[in-house]
Amino acid sequence: MPYRAYHVALGVVGVAAVLVLVILRSNLDHHARTGPRWKRRVVNAGLLLLAALGFGPATIASCDRPDPAKSGYSYPEKDDQRRARRRPTLRADKRAAPRPNPPRPVTPRPHVEKRVVGTSAAGIHMEPPRPEPPKPPTPHLAAVPVKEAAPFTLITKSHDEAVAVVSGVMGSAPFDKACKKRMLAELLEAQASCDVLRKAGQVTAAEAALMKQRLARLHSEVARKRPEGRGAACYRPRPREPEAVLSLSRLTKRLPHLRRLAAVRRLHPDVVTKVLAALTRDLKVLQNNYELSRLKSDADRRRAARVAKQVRRQVDRVRKQLQRPPEVRPGVARSPQWKVFVKAWGEVSPLTDQSRRTTSAEHRAARAWLKSARQAAADLVTARLLTTDESQLLRVELARLGMLLGRNRPTDSRIRCYRPAPFRPRRNSKARLVKRQTILLKIVKRGRISKAVRDRVLPSLERDLALIAKPGTRGSRSLDDLLGKGQKTPPPRVAADPFVRQMRKLLARVKRLPTRK
Amino acid sequence: MSGENDAPGRRQDSLIFEITQRCNHACLHCYNAWKNEAPYPATEELSTPDTLAMLDKVLDETDAGNVTLTGGEPLLRPDLSDIVAHLNARHCEVNLITNGTLLDEATIADLSPDRISIFELPLLSCEAAVHDRLSGSPGAFDAVTLAIADLKLNGQVVVCVFVATALNLHTWSETVDLAFALGVDGIMFNRFNPGGEGFRNLDLLQPTPEALREALDVAQDLSVEYDLSISCSIAMPPCLFDYERWPGLTFGFCAAGTVDAYYTLDPAGNLRPCNHSMIILGNVRERPFWELADSRAMRDFVAARPDLCDGCRVADECLGGCKAAAEVCYGRLTARDPFLRAFWQEAKKLT
Numbered sequence: 115m116p117y118r119a120y121h122v123a124l125g126v127v128g129v130a131a132v133l134v135l136v137i138l139r140s141n142l143d144h145h146a147r148t149g150p151r152w153k154r155r156v157v158n159a160g161l162l163l164l165a166a167l168g169f170g171p172a173t174i175a176s177c178d179r180p181d182p183a184k185s186g187y188s189y190p191e192k193d194d195q196r197r198a199r200r201r202p203t204l205r206a207d208k209r210a211a212p213r214p215n216p217p218r219p220v221t222p223r224p225h226v227e228k229r230v231v232g233t234s235a236a237g238i239h240m241e242p243p244r245p246e247p248p249k250p251p252t253p254h255l256a257a258v259p260v261k262e263a264a265p266f267t268l269i270t271k272s273h274d275e276a277v278a279v280v281s282g283v284m285g286s287a288p289f290d291k292a293c294k295k296r297m298l299a300e301l302l303e304a305q306a307s308c309d310v311l312r313k314a315g316q317v318t319a320a321e322a323a324l325m326k327q328r329l330a331r332l333h334s335e336v337a338r339k340r341p342e343g344r345g346a347a348c349y350r351p352r353p354r355e356p357e358a359v360l361s362l363s364r365l366t367k368r369l370p371h372l373r374r375l376a377a378v379r380r381l382h383p384d385v386v387t388k389v390l391a392a393l394t395r396d397l398k399v400l401q402n403n404y405e406l407s408r409l410k411s412d413a414d415r416r417r418a419a420r421v422a423k424q425v426r427r428q429v430d431r432v433r434k435q436l437q438r439p440p441e442v443r444p445g446v447a448r449s450p451q452w453k454v455f456v457k458a459w460g461e462v463s464p465l466t467d468q469s470r471r472t473t474s475a476e477h478r479a480a481r482a483w484l485k486s487a488r489q490a491a492a493d494l495v496t497a498r499l500l501t502t503d504e505s506q507l508l509r510v511e512l513a514r515l516g517m518l519l520g521r522n523r524p525t526d527s528r529i530r531c532y533r534p535a536p537f538r539p540r541r542n543s544k545a546r547l548v549k550r551q552t553i554l555l556k557i558v559k560r561g562r563i564s565k566a567v568r569d570r571v572l573p574s575l576e577r578d579l580a581l582i583a584k585p586g587t588r589g590s591r592s593l594d595d596l597l598g599k600g601q602k603t604p605p606p607r608v609a610a611d612p613f614v615r616q617m618r619k620l621l622a623r624v625k626r627l628p629t630r631k
Numbered sequence: 632m633s634g635e636n637d638a639p640g641r642r643q644d645s646l647i648f649e650i651t652q653r654c655n656h657a658c659l660h661c662y663n664a665w666k667n668e669a670p671y672p673a674t675e676e677l678s679t680p681d682t683l684a685m686l687d688k689v690l691d692e693t694d695a696g697n698v699t700l701t702g703g704e705p706l707l708r709p710d711l712s713d714i715v716a717h718l719n720a721r722h723c724e725v726n727l728i729t730n731g732t733l734l735d736e737a738t739i740a741d742l743s744p745d746r747i748s749i750f751e752l753p754l755l756s757c758e759a760a761v762h763d764r765l766s767g768s769p770g771a772f773d774a775v776t777l778a779i780a781d782l783k784l785n786g787q788v789v790v791c792v793f794v795a796t797a798l799n800l801h802t803w804s805e806t807v808d809l810a811f812a813l814g815v816d817g818i819m820f821n822r823f824n825p826g827g828e829g830f831r832n833l834d835l836l837q838p839t840p841e842a843l844r845e846a847l848d849v850a851q852d853l854s855v856e857y858d859l860s861i862s863c864s865i866a867m868p869p870c871l872f873d874y875e876r877w878p879g880l881t882f883g884f885c886a887a888g889t890v891d892a893y894y895t896l897d898p899a900g901n902l903r904p905c906n907h908s909m910i911i912l913g914n915v916r917e918r919p920f921w922e923l924a925d926s927r928a929m930r931d932f933v934a935a936r937p938d939l940c941d942g943c944r945v946a947d948e949c950l951g952g953c954k955a956a957a958e959v960c961y962g963r964l965t966a967r968d969p970f971l972r973a974f975w976q977e978a979k980k981l982t
Contacts, residue, residue, distance in 0.1 A: 281641060291947065338888065338933060364811075367857060371812035380757065380809075382773040388780030389813060395784070451760070492769045497760035 121159070128160025260316040265307030269325060272300040276332040279339060288339060301333040365396060366421055369428040376435050380498070383436050390429055397422055397429075446499045447566045451490040455508065458487035459515070459570075466518035474524040481519075487512050503556045504567045510550055511571055517542060543578035547617055550575060558623050565629035575621060583614045641921065643693035647895040647906050648686070650714065651676055651703040656730050657767030658753075659832045660794050663703070664897075664909035666827030667959050671909055674899040679710040683717050685900045685916050690721055692920040697748075699726040701906065706733040715746050724748040731778035732771060739778075743785050750782050751819075754791040757805040765798060776813065783814045791815045795846060796823040796836040803846045807853045807861075817860040820850055820880075824865045825969045826907055826959045833960075833969065840871050840974050851877045868952050868971055869945050870978035885950045888933035894924065904932045908955035935964035939971065944981050 135142055135157070146157045260266050275297060279288045289297065305326050312322035376386045399405045400422040409415050446452050461483045465472050491508040494500040500508075550571075557563050652665055652674065665671040677685065689695070698718050705711055706729055718725050727742070728751040752775055756762040759772035766772075782789050791810045793803065803820075810818050822843055823829065823836050847863070854861045862881035867874075874882050885905075886892045893905040900916040902923050903909065910932060912923040923929070935954050940946040952968030960969050967975060 338930065364858060368812050368814065371808045375757075375809060375812060380759070381776055385773070385776040385780045385813075388777065388784050392780065392784040392814060489769070493760060493763065496763050496769050496772065497758070 124156065124159040125163035128156045128158070129163050130160070131156050132160035132164060260311065263311065263314075263316055265304075265310045266316070268300065268307050269304045269311075269329070272297065272304040273329065273332065276301060276329075276336050280332060280335040294336065294339070297336055298333060301329055301336065305329045305333070365393070365425055369393070369425060369432070373428060373432050373435065376432050386432065386436055390432060393425065393429060397425055400425075446494065446564050449494065449497065449499050451493040451497060451499070452566060454490040455487045455494075458483035458490070462487075462515050462519060466515060466522055468522050470522070471525045472522055473526045477519065477524050481516075484512055484516055484519075500564055500567065501557075501560070503553045503560075504564050506553050507550060507557075507567060507571050510546055510553075511574055514542075514546060514574060540582055543581045544613075547575070547578050547582065547613075551617060551620060554620055554624055558620070558627065561627065562630055563624065563627045568624065568627070568629060572621075572625070579614065579617055579621065583611070642890060643695050643892065643894060643920075643924070644890045645697035645699065645893070646689065646693065646695045647699045647701060647893055649701055649703060649895060649897050649906065650682070650705050650711065651708045651898055653707045654703045654730075655707065655732055655768065656704065656771065657828075659765050659767060659798075659828060660796060660823055660836055661828040662824060662826030662907055662956075662959075664827070664903065664906070664959070667830070667909055669909065669959070669962075672901070672911070674897050674901065676708065676898040677900065679713055681916075682710070682714060682898075685896075686714070686717065687721075689896065689915050689920055690723065692915075695723065697724040697726065699728060699751075701728040704733065705729055706738065712741055715742065719746055726751060728752075729778075730766065730768075730771065731775035732768070734774075734778035734781065736781055739781050739785050739787070743787065748788065749816075750787055750789045752779060752782075752789065752791055753794065754779070754806060754810055754815075754818075755794060756799040756802040757809040758802050761799050761802055765794070765796065776809075779813045779815060789815045790817040790819060792819045792821060794821050794823055795838055795843060797838045797842070798836060800838050800842050800846055804849045804853070807850070807857070807859070811853075811857045811859055815859075817862065818850075820846070820861055820863050821865040822863070822867060822970065824907065824953055824956050826956050830960050830969070837970070837973060840977055843867070844872065844876075847872070847877050847880065851879050854879045866949065866952050866968075868968070868978065869949055870939075870943065870980055871971075871974060884948055885953060885955075887950065887954075894920075904929060905955055907953060907959070908932070909959055910955075932964060937965055937967045937971065939967055939975055939978065939980075942980065942982060 132142065135145055142157070142161065146154060146161060148154070279297065308317070308322040308326045308329070311317045312319055317325070372386065372389060375381045376383075400418050406415050406418060409418060462480045464470065465476055465480050488509060491500075491505045491512070494508075495502050495505045649663075652663070654661075654663075665674075676682075686698075690698075700711070700714065702708075705727060708714075715725055715727075725747050726749045727747045731752045734750075734752075753766070754762070754775060755765045756772075762772040762775070763769050779789055779791070793799075793806055793810075795803070799806075807818060823838060825833050825837070829836060850861045853859065860881070861879075862883065864883045866884050867882055872882075874880075887904055895903045895906040895908075896915060897903070900914045902912045902915050902920070904912065910928055912926050912928050915923065932954065933950075936946055936951045937954075937957065940949070940951040943949070952971050954964045954968070956970075957966040957968050957972075958964045960966075961972075966972070971978065
């Protein structure tokens, strides 16, 4: 009954409205199709009632035509399309392009009033809405079969739509925010309609409860679905599409950077060589007639030839740069790695003094410091502050410190008497000098040494050299001397030791080497 | 009214497979689930046939067309080539996330041509010392640049990842130059997202929003100048960053609950909502994928929002930042993402 009264009242008001519009000589058809929904409803109801009373044919417009702004199934607004076109070319990547409303599958979308007639890159184009046939006045709910009752139609419509959304077949973001809001509202309304049907005796209480339960579940499922977001793809890399034709501008822009990086030796020469090889291969594309024919115009082809020439010249320059000796950046002494090294040195050195008592804890700490100093020496090479040779020199020094530390055993540990000490100063010094000789020769050949490194290693080098050059030690005497068979005291062996002579000369050259900061 | 979860056509676009937990780097910002304080179940790598069988089952269930192989360091797994070949045979696109140290010429030749869709390598700075420090591995810079050069020489698609931390943001501009000079196809600018080892270094690495904004300004200019794709994949909260300022960049949000979601499998087949999260939904070898994806734990993961987001108009898109980071750092999905937690006073709610 309330339904009938509502429609009768709507019809009466509609007739009044139509009469007013006729008096005002307004376009009835225009009013029936445009404007707010309530207006369209009233005008159409009036026209329908007049038609039923025999006053002319009803001009039924689609009063329920979904307003794209409200229905949720909105398609790209003009602004969105304009924005999409305005994007810079790097957004040419399809996935990176804005997706205000990506095309969605059409078939599993029940009760969507719009008809899709075609798609384009910008979105979906819609056919203009067609007028619907006139609707007969709604009879009393109890008088119609349940399948035709409006509340049941609403239930099935919202149910089917929700199932399509929840199933995932419509994509990751099956609706936009407005559509989600509408669907949730309709699902709530559908739940209320179950009660309406039950009260009208169309369904039993159990059936109504079952439907309500199902709709409630769908409501929560739909609520969980996310509306279309902007780039909802965390961690997804968005690379450019591989370029069919070489980008000339990119090629020319890349080379100055490469040249600069090669100049400061920021990149390993092998890396630069490989990049140059790749560029050279790209250059061949520019010389390939087929590829050139794919360029749009003769002007482009002339430009390609010009660019190829420039690129070849720049590639040659970078190659020449690679052949020059590496220049190490200044500022070793100020670098954090060097500070770590010096700090470690300062911490460990006092513990190598045999007149000092040391503990196991101090030894553990010293070993940790040595480890960090070794790391710092390696890092200085990585940071292009030292050469590998200089770093190796430092590591030899650290090994010496470690050996001296091992000699000075902690006094809080159990002292093992009678254990032969493996420490042989002369042999160790000689071994270290041999190792350093090779490194120093390389440094001398290069012609420069870091001042910080030189100052750090020279005292130790001279100490070792002095030790092996020291005459009159037992080790330097011959067996005959020791057995007392020798008639004369032989001259100190070291005086004639070519190694010591070589090392002295080498050290003198190292001292004369130009230094850098 | 049949169950909608069984509807035909339900699919998941992409999957992440952590094929090993072993790694030869010790990155300061590492977020791997097994690096968190909370214990992660010990997972042994499955044998090659078992691994392939597991992948078959998941791919049959999800119809995923893209599988990202990560770790750990995936190249430490000896059967990587077999796994890639198997995925190729199933017509899956394969992305490989690697630190590049083991990507020598022979390996690249083995993975060429067209077996890997995208190689994703870190380029944390243009300065070797900074890159190596963040990687925890001396020589990492030389190795990764050499790998990139080799890959480009072999015509592969390479995307570099720059993890924006307080230690390397000052080198961002030159790092883009370097990446461009090396010829990479795209750059991912990911803000440091704490978790695992990264959470232990939070104070050292956390950048400020202002520093990130300046870096985005640089990215905007350079992306136009070089015609280079730069994307920000880790969610930058819209309440702290106005995207309109950087129209040339691509911003991503957490994809949980969509077909783009970043479901992650560990070496034993345990499924997690994403590679940052340590919530285990279950094992795909024992239960159907969709049963795990529809589980209560996953629903809670998608639904969780921090209190800060109440009334925000973009809460549905943004999901309140990275809830996985919130969960691994502070134990609750509804906690504030560590970045939001640090700078929430600067945030402007969008109403």
